[in-house]
Amino acid sequence: MAPRTPPTGHVDLAIVGAGVVGLAHAVEAVERGLSVVVLDRDERAVGASVRNFGHICLTAQHGPALEYGLAARERWLAMAAKAGFWVSEAGTVVAARTADEHAVLAEFAAERGDQVHLLDAAGVRSKLPRVSDEVTGGAWLPLDLRVDPREAIPALAAWLAAQGVDFRWHTSATGVETGAVHTTRGTVTADRVVVAVGHDVDRLLPGVAEAAGVRRCLLQMLEVSTPDSVVFDPAVLTGLSMVRYAGLRACPSADEVQRRLAADHPDLLEVVMNLMFTQRPGGDLVIGDTHAYATTHGPFDDEATADLVLRETARLLGVDRLTVRRRWRGVYASADAEFLVAQPFPGVRVVSVTSGIGMTTAFGLAPTVLDDLLR
Structure with a gap:
């Protein structure tokens, strides 16, 4: 359904923030025939929605996030066809290097059925043309997708x-x-308002x-x-992902993975590393990542943290070094x-x-928010 032509200066829905959350609400609103204005402080999206x-990564989620x-x-598949951007249906490979990581994947496969396909070492290498000999198996998550956010x-x-x-x-x-x-x-007037400004909600609505x-x-x-310009079709997760994503973390053996990492690699847990990578359409790998939490962060990055990411990715790939x-x-x-x-005010929803x-x-959250907002 095409959106109605709005009266001058007034719309059905105003959205603050043009990142993926704001755009998802705009797509849903357009599909419902609503008139929409999207406001953003920048001249294009430059935040988390293009830096990821x-x-x-849907299969590793749990509960509402999985839904x-x-x-x-x-x-995503429908919008790729409509808007003309690239999407890959190659899924995700979770690389396992230890017995406890294999146990997590076996438990995960038993729970999720066809969402998880266990792989032996040869199976992993059939999907990932370069990985370290430390990788002894893994799992393929066929439902996961990849896009180029940029x-x-x-x-x-x-x-x-x-x-x-x-x-x-x-x-x-x-x-x-x-x-x-x-x-x-x-001032923009609207019947309803969605505020989708991510972490900057404290700038606009601190309460x-x-x-x-x-x-x-x-x-x-x-x-x-x-390395060697090889092609990695799937996204790649590792044992560190098993202690981060709720679906994997819920497996009983994930506790053993956590204990081993704490004993053998406390430096990785200290920076809350989730060792993973994806390949961009141009061929380079996006690698990471680490996590630090604060209301306000200092302006300086620690190069030692980046060195950890580079070291662990090189180890996973079985190479000596990587070129940044x-x-x-x-x-x-x-x-x-x-x-x-x-809901800070009637007719207003803050969504992050x-x-x-x-x-x-x-794109799954937006319909539930609009169902409630328009009720």
Whole structure:
């Protein structure tokens, strides 16, 4: 259904934030025939939505996040066709190097059935052309997807604009209330408002952020050249992922993985490393990542943390060193729960994925938020 032409200065839905969470709500609203304006302080999306792995990592989730991820998968595939961006259905390989990691994957496969395919060493190498001899098996998660966020997010915005969504870039929200968003370029009136500004909710609605325990999770991430220019079709997770993602973490043997890592690799747990990588369409690998939590982070990065990521990725790939192409900080909202959905005023919802899985879940979360908001 095409969106209605809005009256001058008034829309059905105003969305603050043009990252993946805001865009997911805009897509859902357009599908429902609503008139929409999207406001963003920058001239394009430059935050967490374009600084990530592009990994729709749904299988490793649990509970509502898994439900949202499964729903989001179908929307990603549909939007790739409509908006014309690349999407890979090659899934994820979880590489296992120890007996306890194999035990986690066996338990996970027993619980999830066809969502998890166990692999022996040869099976892993049939999907990953270069990994260390330490990798003795693993699992393939066929439902997971990959996109290139640097392409997909702008493509989504362009498609929405072509459907009649009014994007107002370089426009900062200064206040929100029922029926209105006050901005640096005047007031926008709307029947409903969604605030999707991620970790910056404390700038606009500090009471909401304080009640939810919102902090900023700071990541160190890198892009490196691929050894021998090999092609990695799936995304790649490791044993460190087993103590981070809720679906894997719920397996009984994950406790043993945690204990072993604490004894053998406390430096990796100290920086909360999730050793993983994806390959960009141009061939380079996006590797990472580490996690640090604070309301306000200092401006200085610790090179030793990046060295740990490089060392562990090189070890996983069985190479001596990696050539860095780019380095960056990722920042996303972290809170006491995986998702923040709050109602500071009637007709207003604050929405943030507060667990680092916005790309995975936003398209599944948005319909539930709008169902409630429009009820």
